[in-house]
Amino acid sequence: MTAITPTIPLDAPGKHHGFLRLPHSRNDSAWGSVMIPLTVIRGGDGPTALLTGGNHGDEYEGPLALQQLAWELEPAQVMGRVIILPAMNAPAVAAGTRVSPVDGVNMNRAFPGRADGTVTQKIADYLATVLVPAADVVLDYHSGGKTLDFLPYAAAHYLDDADQQAACVAAMRAFGAPWSMMMREIDAVGMFDTTVEQQGKVFVTTELGGGGTATAASVAIALRGARNVLRHAGILSGPVEGAAAGRMLDMPDDACFHFAPQGGLIHPLVDLGEAVAEGQPLACIWPADRTGVAPVTVHANRPGLLAARHFPGLVQTGDCLAVVAVAVD
Amino acid sequence: MTAITPTIPLDAPGKHHGFLRLPHSRNDSAWGSVMIPLTVIRGGDGPTALLTGGNHGDEYEGPLALQQLAWELEPAQVMGRVIILPAMNAPAVAAGTRVSPVDGVNMNRAFPGRADGTVTQKIADYLATVLVPAADVVLDYHSGGKTLDFLPYAAAHYLDDADQQAACVAAMRAFGAPWSMMMREIDAVGMFDTTVEQQGKVFVTTELGGGGTATAASVAIALRGARNVLRHAGILSGPVEGAAAGRMLDMPDDACFHFAPQGGLIHPLVDLGEAVAEGQPLACIWPADRTGVAPVTVHANRPGLLAARHFPGLVQTGDCLAVVAVAVD
């Protein structure tokens, strides 16, 4: 049984700001807690949307858009309920790190969680057993974090249930990101996505930039996307805005992914969104500690456009250096 | 007297790759060394250029352009001598950090250094007493590093000696960055810039992006800039390329700088290069750990355009959040 208790009601009318409180005994506070910020806004009858950010603690578009939404959305505007967690993995968000500093766990590989597990597993369990079952639509924000950078896209998964897939695709298109992507996860074990989809919910996720920062442009995409998904679900009134302009991306096979054959300083030769021919040099890698050594060049395995890249100037052997995707419309 | 010895001759004809070797006794190597990579290329008669990167270890345009230059430049092309240090502060470059992990010292506040000081001070001393005196022109690359992001510009300082200043400005314009900036340092004590200028040299510095990454575009600016400065100095033949298109920036007063009044998540409202009106909101700051709290908004102290910004999604009280500069041409 979960040890987490919300400090506010989850289903009362009106707007409440509070926390999920998880007791956590540690050296610097024997009777301490992990506090996960939470806002619930309930208006008239209608479906429930669960909006989450901070699954990884160094991705900022989601937390920013959700803080704004939690601040400005009023019960009178809402037909149904909006549950907002801008910092699902609160310890990671506080630290600005991908994985939780408490237990070293990557939250997006910790689902469905364990009620008697580590802090991250306990949070995952609460989401999987309490919040997701209560939701009709779930929007989980991701960006590249400190070490990856992406073209901004919303995404849906290929699912066995065609109706569910169609509903997810419709919500993804409604989000209205500049790019949309259909994804087939190779290793979906432990993902929040999988947990939500297995409960039959409509699920949208995103990658909206990266580098451990956010821009005015990227936050605007995130905020418009949340409003659009709520409009699409009938929770907010009014038409979806600006979704028509989005383009579809595809990552058809493993050849999309390019790994660093050795470590060093990355010298990029192509920027995000630029077209790439098969065999074209994508980047060189120079040693960081000596001159006079020929760089190692990484060539494109396939044609397409650069959709994601390793962000930091230093790279290690085996890091994913570049993703070449295909624009399909 | 310096403890540093170069492993290659500094003035022999031809092209040599090696190191500055600085003995450094430490727990994991009693008779270890700090090794600073070095390339010297000497052709026919002519002046000496000293090209440096990695003054701060998380700024990548300089190291990448200088690795490329050290690799491709041949003595036959050179009228004079080119001394290249792509990683001045080699321990910081290896670690990807602004300051040296060995002594915690910010190299650009360590000049003119000390022969009997810490590792960073010893490197500064060697530059100030051996390499800078041997040079006619010095180009030192900077970018924003992991925590700042800049419009790409080359810069020169206001100097007491009008002739020297004119020579520096000419070299800065020759560099050919998209932007150029005249700077008046408030606190020039300890800077490499000051040490070089006080020895009467022609000096150019840069800020070419940031975030602890580099892009194909930013490295191209850096590389073209180095070639242009060498052409301008007569060390490489051929005309300076593309310098005409650059624009001039100015930071006329302290009102350009905007500091975070509290810590939290930064929600940027303006992006780099965008025009800003006086009083316009530049960014909001939300708490990272709770919802339902009004954001703190930072407004522009003056009109202009956004020339630099805090990069990470998390900000602390007192961090410089934004710099609003003025385009002067």
Place this chain on the structure above:
Amino acid sequence: MTAITPTIPLDAPGKHHGFLRLPHSRNDSAWGSVMIPLTVIRGGDGPTALLTGGNHGDEYEGPLALQQLAWELEPAQVMGRVIILPAMNAPAVAAGTRVSPVDGVNMNRAFPGRADGTVTQKIADYLATVLVPAADVVLDYHSGGKTLDFLPYAAAHYLDDADQQAACVAAMRAFGAPWSMMMREIDAVGMFDTTVEQQGKVFVTTELGGGGTATAASVAIALRGARNVLRHAGILSGPVEGAAAGRMLDMPDDACFHFAPQGGLIHPLVDLGEAVAEGQPLACIWPADRTGVAPVTVHANRPGLLAARHFPGLVQTGDCLAVVAVAVD
């Protein structure tokens, strides 16, 4: 099967000082061991008492009283056997931390342990499978540690078996602390207490101060308590001393617990043992990093007296700030 071996016999007559030795391979000693100090004193026929301290490594009354007892108690005084572990979680005691520095595990949530688990789980397993089964009476010392401070009390649990509960209560009253407390654990999973009680033993635990220190007064309470429990069990001869003066405390419901609504500097307004009216301010919280901000005041949820408090001057959101208990006699 346990990897732990005692270096002394557990049941030989006389007095033996030694260790539980647990092999532990680590970077700084491939064939190292965790050594848990142990004294066994066996005299004439009689029951076995197991006395434990250092379950949390920053709580000092237990380890001090048990060192004294292990030093002074002679077989001729003992009718039965006394097994003393003043530092159950020896790595935590050596480090002065609540949880083990070896594996980060809170020993009092690690029972009944695992023979193939982490270091703390292996110690718990040895206690649960070897030492507790051999005991008739178990006394486990706790105090507040570095982050909590308590009125000094001995405690027993509400148990399903009325006879066992009565035996525990009698032993608790015999301990003779200034306060005694009946506890109903909400989350008893993993506690040493639960493991002992489930084996049908007489169990007494304590909270005897806190702050990561001990005083002459608090150690005297602890030492008298151990002697009293041994007298009560018939292992030492002579009457129980000073138990009559103790008072009963109760924590009837969740309203006893007060959590910090935000982090900062705690300004306590009530001290331990003082009476509290419902709604009375218990403490203010000031920001640690700025002036001119109104403090947040925490008011008492219920009347009673202050029985426990957060000890360090800094507090974080969600820390238990104060416990208001009720004196029931």
Place this chain on the structure above:
Amino acid sequence: MTAITPTIPLDAPGKHHGFLRLPHSRNDSAWGSVMIPLTVIRGGDGPTALLTGGNHGDEYEGPLALQQLAWELEPAQVMGRVIILPAMNAPAVAAGTRVSPVDGVNMNRAFPGRADGTVTQKIADYLATVLVPAADVVLDYHSGGKTLDFLPYAAAHYLDDADQQAACVAAMRAFGAPWSMMMREIDAVGMFDTTVEQQGKVFVTTELGGGGTATAASVAIALRGARNVLRHAGILSGPVEGAAAGRMLDMPDDACFHFAPQGGLIHPLVDLGEAVAEGQPLACIWPADRTGVAPVTVHANRPGLLAARHFPGLVQTGDCLAVVAVAVD
């Protein structure tokens, strides 16, 4: 020249809350600042009092009393000026550590500081060259911090200038702590006290408890003391309260200090304020890692009362274990 700038005027009428801002370039913020909270309250004509806390970052009575004072004191009540710095060593206060986590420097051995030194030295320099010269009376709060515990006392130093000493003693007595102490520092080099006294100011300091916590009682002493000193200086109106009851302490010689002859667990045999005879056992030290070893006993070098003690349960060889002082009235 100092790099510190106040964000508020230091001498304008009214009440202003702000910061001393010290630029501090570091890996996680290239253009960051250390922000030292500051309140200035200026009313009618009169002297200037400088009230400081957080010289050591783990001592809480000063910061708490000064936050309260900064919040509640109004210009209309003030004849002169009150400058309040509740967290002089702001990085240490934020971390809850004695010395600054930025440079490892103990602020109270860093005076008179250096304008071109480390962060702590720069703060010391600003105090020594700007704030202290502007003050007539200086009150600097200390307590025992996380590792010492004191009887609560205010203190003044034996000074060469008899008039200055008398003024300081009068202010100390006005403070009204339960105890007062005349101190002769053996090693006064680097202390804030010395810097203030050498400028001819009236100076009062304190030790008001310890352990890294504060109590309702100890904060009340601190707050009353500040108000009393301001009344004594004529800055607040009304009589000094409760000062008559205080008693005088003396530490006449080095025999007052008792050092741990070996490390281990401290078993205290006397508590703060209790009378001590010469040769009386003050504490035992037991090993933390084994039983069956005789404790080492520390005996009193002289008669008196226990005025200070090592606080944590673990002690190391050479730690000051106990201070036996003499009550002189």
Place this chain on the structure above:
Amino acid sequence: MTAITPTIPLDAPGKHHGFLRLPHSRNDSAWGSVMIPLTVIRGGDGPTALLTGGNHGDEYEGPLALQQLAWELEPAQVMGRVIILPAMNAPAVAAGTRVSPVDGVNMNRAFPGRADGTVTQKIADYLATVLVPAADVVLDYHSGGKTLDFLPYAAAHYLDDADQQAACVAAMRAFGAPWSMMMREIDAVGMFDTTVEQQGKVFVTTELGGGGTATAASVAIALRGARNVLRHAGILSGPVEGAAAGRMLDMPDDACFHFAPQGGLIHPLVDLGEAVAEGQPLACIWPADRTGVAPVTVHANRPGLLAARHFPGLVQTGDCLAVVAVAVD
């Protein structure tokens, strides 16, 4: 199912150098990998040998001999296949530590591993389920690492299957180390050895020195041993070299092992390979922090010769200080 993929074919003719790639998402590379170096050499028909080093990351004879072998061995020399992993636990080898810095796991207690476990468990699983099943002979190198020092020996285990044991003994003797040892593991759970033997393979392991270094002599033993085992298996042609001179060691019982009764500085009185009489002093332990204390002397439990010893100058209570073995031929 394993997440590990080899970057080269495991069964193609010829010689291939590459990696086992294990995706590993971490704070400094969201899409990073653990890369385990791998060479496969396949010539004519014949058996498969799996040669592994770096099971512990601070043991060097194996990685050095296997690098040499991977470099010099050509397919034309090989009848069958040689699979070489000089750094099984690649993160530990990179860090020079016994256990993996990624998860703190001792690889030689992690078998048979878990496909959904930690990084070390995933590598163990891949070995247990893919590489070991494909092998006929397995040679796994060990040395003492940074904290132990051994006489150089190859070893085989007592096994239930007499034929398998005989085959292992023959391979051990063929290895040709100066010493050979028959081992009976007390606690074989989790060892690579056990996993290999349970699959019915011929298995040889070694201890070839220690201290976290290698010598010309010890690497020569390791390299000759690998060649000899391959010759013995018929994979290389030519006779086994120098195996006749080896001597047999035995560790008949627990009395072989001598543990440190307290911590301090070790003063060895016998060196590796020297004869020892029962009761002879093996070493003294002096305190590291004071003089004038009698040393604690450790005496031999049994006669024999010193076969292994604690290497670092500092020892902790419970560390294995010395192993006295018996030469049996």
Place this chain on the structure above:
Amino acid sequence: MTAITPTIPLDAPGKHHGFLRLPHSRNDSAWGSVMIPLTVIRGGDGPTALLTGGNHGDEYEGPLALQQLAWELEPAQVMGRVIILPAMNAPAVAAGTRVSPVDGVNMNRAFPGRADGTVTQKIADYLATVLVPAADVVLDYHSGGKTLDFLPYAAAHYLDDADQQAACVAAMRAFGAPWSMMMREIDAVGMFDTTVEQQGKVFVTTELGGGGTATAASVAIALRGARNVLRHAGILSGPVEGAAAGRMLDMPDDACFHFAPQGGLIHPLVDLGEAVAEGQPLACIWPADRTGVAPVTVHANRPGLLAARHFPGLVQTGDCLAVVAVAVD
């Protein structure tokens, strides 16, 4: 003026064990001390010898021999005085590290120290101003520590004063190590050696093995050496033992030193004491993270014998890999 006080008299007859006590305020003990163990043995009239070990904290022959000597030497045997500091840099010895963990300072580059400096500088100052002036003969033990390994030798320096040099050489020969070495320091600034020699004292130093361990053989050399030096000085009676067998080594020029041209795993091809021809391969360096790359071979710059080597299996670019010395007798 020094803050250090000895806890025992430095010149009283008899034998005293105690400490040099240096007050050191730190986060975990506000009134703590650094305690440097000290033994003084004074018998009849005669000179004073100062014997020191633990200048670097990971070198064990000196501390072990000096503990033994401090334990066994009796005043009746001593004509004069013997001052023994087995752990000069006590914090480094406690941590087993070359440099002090308190301030990161290498003690043997900290002389003559500073009375107002860091902990290591204060200890150096005390030695330079109190203990060395009181001595006639000084013996300072060194070994290779954790990262170097040496042939065992005693050493003296070439000095300007021929008489002083002759006295030092005579004492060095008396020490009776297997090897003796005349040294000409390139960079003698900050060394204890220099401080002692500049005060005109007879000085002997050593290098007696390495790797952060000691052997029965190496401690025996150290202990015999100390006794021999004391006999040679007339402080102990009886003849010097075994000194005749020693051989002389020389390191005539910089060509003796061989540095690693790149990092990786060291494959040694020559062992300590073996003869080396000019151009002979001394060691190879393999990458630690991949196979299939040719090793880098380091060849001997000059003929001689291998006198010292890098000890750990991993090496970094610029580490001293090998020292080839010349046997001169």
